[in-house]
Each structure stands twice: as C-alpha cells, then as structure tokens.
Amino acid sequence: QVRLVESGGGLVQAGGSLELSCTGSGRTFTSFGMGWFRQAPGKEREFVASVSPIGSMTSYADSVKGRFTVSRDNRKNTLYLQMNRLRPDDTAAYFCAQSFYPQIEKYTQVDYWGQGTQVTVSS
Numbered sequence: 001q002v003r004l005v006e007s008g009g010g011l012v013q014a015g016g017s018l019e020l021s022c023t024g025s026g027r028t029f030t031s032f033g034m035g036w037f038r039q040a041p042g043k044e045r046e047f048v049a050s051v052s053p054i055g056s057m058t059s060y061a062d063s064v065k066g067r068f069t070v071s072r073d074n075r076k077n078t079l080y081l082q083m084n085r086l087r088p089d090d091t092a093a094y095f096c097a098q099s100f101y102p103q104i105e106k107y108t109q110v111d112y113w114g115q116g117t118q119v120t121v122s123s
Contacts, residue, residue, distance in 0.1 A: 002026035002112045004096045009117030016086050016121075022079040022096030022114055029077040030054065032111075035104035036070060036081045038092035038119075045095065049081060050104040059103055064090075086121045093118050 008020040020036070035050030049060045049070035058070050069082040079096060096114035097104055104110060 002098070004098060004112055004114035006094065006096050006114045006117040009094060009119045011120045011122065012086055014087055014121055014123050017082070017084045018086065018119060019083070020081040020094055020096075020117060020119075024077045024079070024096075024098060030074045033099045033102045033104045034072055034079040035097045035099070035110075036079075036094055037097055037107065037110075038090075038094045039116075040092040043092075045107055047105050047107070048094070050097075051079070052102045057103060059105055083119070086119075088121045088123045091119060091121050 003025045004022055006022045012018050030053055033052055036048040037045050038048050039045040047061050049068055051058050051070045051072050055072050067085045071080045093116040095116045097110040098112045099109045101109045
C-alpha cells in the first residue's frame with residue numbers, strides 16, 4: 001500500500017519561511033517523480049513544484065520561482081519544499097504527489113496523493 005505523509009504546515013507571518021516534508025512508503029521511492037500541489041478554498045488544485053526521481057531536474061510554478069525550493073532525500077524516502085518569503089496568497093492546503101512521470105506538472109499525471117498539510121500566511 002502506497003502512503004505519502006506530509007508534515008510541516010502551520011501558521012506564519014508574511015515574509016516568513018516554512019519547510020514541508022513528505023515521507024513515502026509502499027513502493028520504491030527512487031523510481032518516481034515527486035511534486036507538490038496546493039489548493040486554496042474555492043480554487044482548483046494547482047502545481048507548485050516537482051523533482052525528478054534522482055533529483056537532477058526540478059520544475060516550479062511561476063508564482064513560486066525564486067522563493068520555493070523542492071528537493072528530495074532518497075535515502076530517507078522524503079520529499080521537501082522549502083518555502084521562503086511567504087505571501088498571503090500562498091495560503092492553501094499543500095499536497096505531496098507521486099507519479100510514474102519523471103517530471104510532474106499536471107494534476108492528471110499524479111498516481112498517488114498525500115493527505116495534505118495546511119499552510120496559512122497572515123498579512
């Protein structure tokens with residue numbers, strides 16, 4: 001059974017930082033692309049960032065480029081999202097995603113989702 005478990009969400013002031021983590025189990029972590037999506041109330045789930053199976057390639061949504069950094073530690077089966085200079089419009093539930101695609105950028109490419117972790121940025 002595949003499981004993706006996120007942690008690290010919380011409440012932060014605008015301009016602050018948070019790091020999200022996602023630990024995977026149930027299948028070989030290094031075989032799959034990993035990514036982060038987010039969903040704000042009343043909005044569709046949107047792509048945030050992704051990283052290829054061995055970490056050699058990353059991709060970001062324009063709205064987070066230069067502020068967020070995605071990475072993975074395959075020895076720990078863990079995906080990370082370092083979020084800096086957070087803004088109120090970053091407020092959303094953040095979801096970890098796993099895919100057979102080496103680079104995830106679309107909702108439809110995702111095979112498994114985590115349960116989500118809430119990030120709230122106050123102004």
